[in-house]
Amino acid sequence: DSGVTQTPKHLITATGQRVTLRCSPRSGDLSVYWYQQSLDQGLQFLIQYYNGEERAKGNILERFSAQQFPDLHSELNLSSLELGDSALYFCASSPRTGTDGYTFGSGTRLTVV
């Protein structure tokens, strides 16, 4: 157990729907990162939050949004889902927004049908 908790582990939903993925970072970690992993794209950075504030944005679609709450857990919202959004979504955390390595959760496998 890495200490980073992601729920749910699996999600199957239809095109056009909206889902929310949840992440609880490792105790004491202030930074949360969201990544998308698909077979042909590898790990793609989506967005980072640090202590409740958005810190960096990667290749995140406008249909996707995220937030980090005062208790430091984070949610990734995916809307108007398309078949191509099917992927593994990973959350990672680190103590600061500095130069530490990340601790990853086990991921949420999203299947859009």
Place this chain on the structure above:
Amino acid sequence: QKEVEQDPGPLSVPEGAIVSLNCTYSNSAFQYFMWYRQYSRKGPELLMYTYSSGNKEDGRFTAQVDKSSKYISLFIRDSQPSDSATYLCAMRVGNNDMRFGAGTRLTVKP
């Protein structure tokens, strides 16, 4: 050209072999270099972390960074079947987000 290039393999070796995994990159500003190991259906776990050029050894694992050639390597000595996983290189510039390679799938056969 991708910022970080990594041969996806797959790579298959017999138990006990020395494994060499490599990545090249284009951004000379990268300062921090990492290797992650990812088992099937699990999240990546940090294996090695190095700053700038040089070597770092941890047990059977050695990470090398050659900034002049923009090339990093991970060597696994006396490879074991339990080393079978996907290995991802990663790198970052200061506080910026981390860039990952595509990952190399390794199988160590008993």
